[in-house]
Amino acid sequence: MLSVYDLTCEYRRNPIAIEQQQPRLSWKLRADTRGVMQSAYRIQVAQDPEFSKLVWDTGRVDSDSSVLVEYGGKPLHSRSRYFYRIQAWDAGGQSSDWSELAFWETALRHDEWQAAWISSSCRQAEEAEACDYMRHEFTIGQDVVSARLYVTAQGLYRIYVNGLTPDDSLLAPGWTSYHHRLQYQAYDVTGLLASGANALGAMVGNGWYKGNLAWEGKRNFYGDERALLLQLHIVYADGSEEVVCSDDTWQCSNGALQRSELYHGELYDARLEETGWSEPDFRGEQWQAVRIIDREYEGLVAQESDPMRIVQELQPLQLLTSPRGETIVDMGQNMVGWIRFTAQQEAGAIIELQHAEVLDRDGNFYTGNLRTASQTVTYICKGGGEETYEPFFSFQGFRYVKVTGMPAEELLERMTGCVVHTDMEPTGSFQCSDHMLNQLQRNIVWGQKGNFVDVPTDCPQRDERLGWTGDAQVFIRTAAFQFNVAPFFTKWLKDVGADQQSDGAVPHVVPDIPGVGYGSSAWGDAAVICPWTIYECYGDRRILESQYNSMRAWVDYIRAQGEQEYLWNTGFHFGDWLALDGKADSSFGATPNDLIATAFYAYSADLLAKTAEVLGKSDDAEAYRELNGRVVHAFRAEFVTPSGRVASQTQTAYVLALMFDLLEERDRPRTAAMLAEHVRASGTHLTTGFVGTPYLCLVLSRFGYTELAYELVLQKEYPSWLYSVSKGATTIWEHWDSIKPDGSFWSDEMNSFNHYAYGSVGEWLYRIAAGINLKQPGYKSIQLQPHISGQLSYVKAELKSMYGDIVSGWRRDDDGAIQLEVTVPANTTAEVVVPAGRRDITEHGTGIDGIEGVLEVSEDAKRVTRLKLGSGTYCLKLSASREHCDEAMPEAAIRMP
Structure with missing residues (x-):
């Protein structure tokens, strides 16, 4: 039985306010048999749920496309709802029912804006940072x-x-390059x-627009006046x-909200609350007329990424x-968001919550690494009963909360941790037989959640929280395993382009x-690496x-920088930031900056050539392939x-x-051997920083050193990934030794624990240990090659792709046999x-020649078998005891970014 499910438009389910005139539709197929491929589809789009007013009917289209299929019907009207449904046929000609x-x-069309920008006229100089309250009444007849x-x-x-509130989204309108692009939200x-x-x-606070950003207490980067723009369209019977x-x-x-700053928290005086201020028939004798400010509608764009929400709630672990x-x-978890608390105190009582990531080695509350960010919520009680509060326009990065003003015995039952981040769809999971490696994976996930708060930030706690481009590009492929980040990066990359300089230079941080x-x-190269990675992972x-x-x-821009055209040997570079092989008092690694810069020059030229080829820009493709070749030649020289x-x-x-x-x-195998020897000579430890670390294990596996890569990943002694786990980390640290073996800290100045x-x-965990990789963009064709190690007894990963669930896992039985579990989504094939x-x-008990869904089989001289499988779930048993985890990986498996 074939069925169509999980319909999305521009990656979202039933979105409101889509700007594209040719929005793209995607769907998935479900079947109760193996080897199902779509042979045809039919899409109908109508302005009514009965489909009597069709605006597009494709008829039967012979195609296996089911991801990001462009709308091709009549021109779309603004502010209109369009219903759609999909029918599909399999290779045998059997059709599904309508989805x-x-x-x-x-x-909203740009020329339909008619509202005025309004700002509060109530602020006095000493109240400049108090949040604005605005209201309006109207009648419906x-x-x-x-x-x-x-x-x-x-x-x-x-x-x-x-x-x-019309929905549960938070921190709107988000953070964009406000001088060029400002999102608006639409609510039903x-x-x-x-x-x-x-x-x-409406309440309006400083946020990113005019609040404190970066260092030295700077603010008003985008403007010095808060303002609101609102338009309500009502259609009557x-x-x-x-x-x-x-x-x-x-x-x-x-x-009541007297102060709200992203870095510093909030001051809320509940005694100043005016009950019913946002409801009809309110009598606000002290309320004044707003001011109209001069701003055009230029740059307004509909919400592009998923909104920020409270995605999870945590209960306190313990009181200390x-x-x-x-x-x-x-x-119990280093998290990002805030505390919701309930108190019952007399009027004027002050409750203060200060937030921090860690305790010092003596067990005292530690805030040194926050620098100037105070991360403090102050609440003044109004009295008369229970009062519940949570912040409006600030968020904190913390595990520990120092509380004053509330009875200690009440805290655990009166506090809830609200985890806030962009509400991306979870897509990946990884687990294995090593509990510390599982904790590392959880730390990676929590690091992404805490730093994907509308932009990909470097840290969520100190006076920074900026969209560092280098951090984003080194992490984006991991990010795409764990969550659907296509809308997130689509929005952010538009800001990369908007903030790019006229000569092509990319900012270190975006916005x-x-x-x-x-x-x-490596930082500016995010402009090339990130779009290419989204294309690869989602077929976009x-x-x-x-x-x-x-x-x-x-x-x-790079081409114009070097003293020689094909080398990049000028300018400032972060290099292999925070690598351990640099000078003791420096954040810069020992690898020469011009080597790193020229390497990324070649890489970006290569990806740009591939991009031009995908887009049919043949002249550009040829030109940038030639450029890549010349840069590679110059690198070697x-x-x-x-x-x-x-x-x-x-x-x-x-x-x-x-x-x-x-x-x-001819030189690559020897260089790979030298790398492996370097790792071994370092006691199976890494010395890499931000630039080398993402690729280290991938390169070892590519050249046949996967078992060494396993040893490196499972290393528990400093420096290693599991060292932080051994010190109780619940997120990823900025430094390999953010907490030193003696319990002291690396530094106060730059020491994020998230x-x-x-x-x-x-x-590497997903692509090599579990073996999930793509052969065609969007996982239309999949490679599943789990690398079996003697250091673990099982590994399993899952990925919700645009076509459906991909599963790859292996387990060693007591008799030495290996059990493989793989799932291939409908409308795809996989090479296992x-x-x-x-x-x-x-x-x-059935040999592969009798297994349903096996389309092709080949075996090489090393007794490595390649199976081409159709869709379905397979439970394969390998009776051979010889393992091949250290065989060199196929080029396609590792070469992709």
Whole structure:
């Protein structure tokens, strides 16, 4: 039985406010037999759920496409809902029923904005940072059929309709390159309106727009005035429409939220609350008229990525009393978000929550690594009963909370940790027989959650929290295993292009913060690596189209930098940041910056050539292939000896030369052996920093040293990934020794305990240990090659791809036999690479020639068997005891970014 399920439009389920005139539709197939491929599909799109008003009917289309299929019907109207359904046929001609209905709604056209930007007129100089409260009342005299609310702000806003929030999204409108792009959100508020009097209320805080950002207390990077823009479209039963806008009839006031800063927390005086301020029939005698400010609608875009939400709630683990006598709540997990607490105190009582990631070695509350970020929530009680509070416009990075003003015995039951991040769909899981490695995987996931708060930040706790480009590019492939990050990076990469300089230089951080800088290798290369990775992982050709000019501008910028055209040997570079082989008092690694810069120059030129080829830009493809060749030649002349040795004998130098194919093919095996020897001579420890670490284990596996890579990943002594786990880490650290063996700290100045860059090893866990890899973009064709190690007894990973669930796992039985479990989604095929001869492979006692779903079988001289499998779940048994985990990997398995 064939069925169609999980319909999405632009990666989202039933989205509101889609700007694209050709939105892309995706679906998945489910079948109760193996080897199912789609042979045809039919899409119908209508303006009514009965499909009597069709705007597009493809008829039967002979195609196996089911991912990101472009809408090709009549032009779409703005602010309109379109229903769609899909039918599919398998290779045998059997058809599915129509899928369940799904829909998307189009966005507000740019010329339909008519609201005014409004700002509070109530702030006094000493109250400059108090948050704004604004409200408006209006009357409805007819039955409402539908109502859509479109809102944005200069700052962060919280919107209310008749006292209720329209959904659970937070920290809107998010962070973009505000000078170029400002998101607005759309809400379905039909069910919140009532006949008669209605009210709209809004709170506006500083947020990223004008709050404290980066270092030295700087603020107002985008503007010095908060403002709100709001437009409510109401459609009545008689077909008429009314538009309610932000304008000069709105009123404003100060309120209970006296201060809110992303870094510093909030001050909320509940005694100043005005009950019912966002509801109708409120009498606010002290409220004043708002001011209209001069701002155009230019740059307004509909919400592009998933919104931020409370995605998870945690209960405290334990209550601690420090040697200093501090009352500390341990949440048990380094998290990002805030505490929701309930108190019952007398009026004027002050409750203070201060947040920190770790305790010092004596068990005292430690905030040194926060630098100037205070991360403190202060609440002044109004009295008279229980009061519950959680922050509005700030978030904290913390595990521990120091509490004053509340009875200690009440804390555990009155506090809840609210985990806040971009609400990406979870797509991956990894587990194995080693509990510390499982904890490392959890740490990687938590690092991503804590640092994907609308932009890919470097840390979520100190006075920084910026979108560092280098961190994003080294982690993006791991990120795409764990969550669906296509919408997240689609939005962020548009800001990369928007903030790119006229000469092509890419900022170190995006959105750009003046003074941080531009143009470092490996950091700016995010402009090329990230779009290509999204294309690879999701089959998203459009992201290459939209980012192509940015990608090309970056490579052309590099070309103009070097003293020689094909070397990059000028300018500032972070290099192998925080590598252990650098000077003791330096953050820079020992690998020469010009070697790293030229290596990434070659890599980006290579990816740009591939991008041009995908897009049909043949002249560009040829030009950038030639450029890549010239850069590779220059790299060899400058950084490789005549005998083929990499002149800089660091782990990162070896890794980049091998990963990016910068050496003559004959020189690669010897260089890989030198890398392996370097690792062994270091006591099976790494010395790499941000640049070398992501590729280290991938390169070892590519050249036949997977067992060594396992030893490296399972190493528990410093420096290693599991060292932090042994010290109790629940997220990834910024430094290999953020906490030293004696319990002291690396530094106060730059020591985040939630910094995902070194979590890039997650890619190796999924692609090599579990063996999930792609052969065609979007996992249309899959390679499953789990690498079986004597150091573990089982490994299993799952990935929810655009086609469905992929599973790859292995387990060693007591008799030495290996059990393989693989799942191949419908409408895909997989090549399964098995370390056994074909006669040693069975499923429930049946040899491979009799296994349903096996399409092709080949065996090489080393008794490695390749099975081409159709869709379905397979449980294969390998009776052969000889393992091949140290055989060199196929080029395609490792070469992709």
